[in-house]
Amino acid sequence: MSESPRSGAAEYRCGWVALAGPPNAGKSTLLNALLGQKVTIVTPKPQTTRNQIVGIFTDAEAQIIFMDTPGMAQLRGRLSKSMTQAVWQSLNQADVVLLVLDAHLYIRHPEFLERDLAPLGAAIAGDERPIIIAPNKVDLFADKSRMLPLLTRAHELWPRAEIFPISAQSGDGLGELRALIESRLPVGPAQFPEDQISTASLRFMAAEIIREKLFLSLHQEVPYGVAVDVESWQEDPERGLTVIHAVIYVARPMYKAMVIGKGGSGIKKIGSEARREIRELVGGKVHLELWVKVRENWTEDPAFLRELEQSSGGGGE
Structure with a gap:
């Protein structure tokens, strides 16, 4: 596989980023928005994503290899088990963990936060890798001060994490989030050609x-x-x-x-x-x-x- 010609740049960064979180948090919408192109399907229904979907963003400073994962849910059955395995596989492979939350849901129902994220939270609690928490859908409420209890609780649960509110739908904060992710990637050459946006056939x-x-x-x-x-x-x-x-x-x-x-x-x-x-x-x-x-x-x-x-x-x- 050929390398991007940009991969020789000084301090070029490249790494794998796991997009994780509960169903319907907006992970697939966020991935498509960060790439500027659709690589994963999006519907209003939870559990739309069933496999790990890889999307690749390349610019002059870095190559980010995103892994969109199925929503973490307490479901039974072999299909659900397979979906859960895809999540853990991505987390194990990732250089950076990007945890996407439905801010609109948790502001209305803060008690759901720990219920939904207990397995994932326990897995990354002592992790030394960079963790970024992206409360999503902030465009759905005008009074941003309503986010303070959610941001406070997220900080209590993951004190090492960087918290960065966004809206995947409107694009609020996405450029800054992408820059933050790039800065947390390890130094290294690009792993894919610069015009490749996914590994999916x-x-x-x-x-x-x-x-x-x-x-x-x-x-x-x-x-x-x-x-x-x-x-x-x-x-x-x-x-x-x-x-x-x-x-x-x-x-x-x-x-x-x-x-x-x-x-x-x-x-x-x-x-x-x-x-x-x-x-x-x-x-x-x-x-x-x-x-x-x-x-x-x-x-x-x-x-x-x-x-x-x-x-x-x-x-x-």
Whole structure:
């Protein structure tokens, strides 16, 4: 892998940063905003992120390798266990820990803070690595003095941490946060080319886009029983066309009808919205075929979960 030409700069910095925190704190929105480009899907529903997503920011002073992780939640089941493992893997790999909090939630319900962060807090309490706490969504309230109890409690829980309130949605404080992160990275050359923004394959990103549209279209518990696998990815250079065949797996027979919709309206809408975004991703025309299959209790099937994890990294660039 070639190095960035900037990696030879004096005191150039490069390192891995784990974005951790509870579900719906805004980690994925923050990552996309810090990169200035979408590399991970975002929905209003918790537990949208299921895998570690790597996003790479490079400038003249540093290269930051962000690891977006699933939200830490007290959930049961094999899928939840797999998601939790992705969090701990990222934390173990990180040079800097960036803990993202939903400031709007904890200002209204301060008692939730320790409940939500007990496992993570215990893990990083004595950590010697730089820890940055980013209370997010500060744009949702005008009176910033309401943040003082939250900031005070966060400091009590993590006295070594630097606390930096932000809004990933409005962009408040993001430039300063990025500069702070860069200053805390170890000195070293870039690990990726300067034009690379993610380690995810196009195949994986396409599957994630489809899953995002499913999350946005479906209601209640249905999205959590849905998985997407890109079974076939073919390039047709003569026609300038990418042909993608993907399967949407649902955990219950009743979900299949809900995904397809009346007269196929649901699956058509999902396909149309996903195709539009995948076209921007690949920079050309896309033919997308979607099928819906029932695979009962797939969230508890370790072999199937391994298959999904393996297929997410291969093919399609």
